Amino acid sequence: MKILAFSDMHQARSRAADIVAASAGADLVIGAGDFGNQRRGVAEAMEMLSGIKAPFVMVPGNNESLAELNAAAPSGAHVLHGTSVEIDGVTFFGIGGGIPPLPGCDWSWDFTEGEAEALLSGATTADVIISHSPPRGIADVVTGLGPVGYLALRETVERVQPKLVVCGHIHDCWGQEGLIGASQVRNLGPTVNWFEV
Template sequence: MKILAFSDLHLARARAADLVAASADADLVIGAGDFCNMRQGLDQAMDMLSGISAPFVVVPGNAESVDELTQAVPNGVHVLHGSGVEIGGLQLFGLGYGVPVTPFGSWSCDLTEAAATVMLLHCEAADILITHSPPQGVADVTSQGVSVGSEAVYSAIDRIQPKLALCGHIHDSWGVREKIGVTDVANLGPTVNWFEVS
């Protein structure tokens, strides 16, 4: 299956146009959160992405709540947050929000490590794990050289060993690809990222 994946669109119109154009060649499109900015402009972001006709799976970032995202997406788009879906024979599981809790204040949609751990335990197996936050120590380094990823996400990847783990959130690590065991981990960013999973 040919998969187009991205994260952290943040209302970037030119990036959205690139993603929509590329999606014509995709069997599946995955958006790993932060479609808007500080809980503002989510409907506008979904309008920008409305040309995507392939199956589309999203998780909320810390810039939008799961309820806001569920309300904003077009019919047929799958919103995952502590839940999974099967598409084309692949098992996908998603968890959104910032993990651990960010320093950004009341607008940010965040989870504690403990809460994220509980939600990720609902996933017993997956081909693709989609989280907004990266795993601790992998594709999670800020421009100051600080590792700010999630222990809960790392533990879930280590336990489940999906074929692919997709994330975003830490802008300074966009484009970074590493491995945890057999799992390919990718911090996506708002560009066109292609993956093949069978």
């Protein structure tokens, strides 16, 4: 399966146009959250992505809630949060939101480590894990704050060993990647990222 994945579009029209154009060559598209800005503009962002015809799997970021993304998502899209979906024999598990909460963002849709651990408990098997926030220790360093990834995701990846983990959220780390066991982890950013699964 040829997968196109991105995160943190934040209503950027030129980024959306690039993603839509590239999606013509994808078997599936993943959006790893932050389509809007500060809980606004989610419907407008979805309209910018309306040209995507491939199956579309997404998680909410911290800039939109699950309810806000569900209300705006295109018909037929799969919105995951503590849930999974199987498409053409590939299992995707998703979790959204900012984990753990970052300081100074009272508008942000966030979760604690404990809440994330409960949401991730349903991930018994997965080929691909989609998380808006990164795992502890990979692509998770915020300038001036240090590492802010979450341990519950790292432990879930160690337990489940998916082929691929995609995330976003930490803008300083877009494009960075690493391994947890044999699982490839990449912080996507708002560009076209290709994967074969």
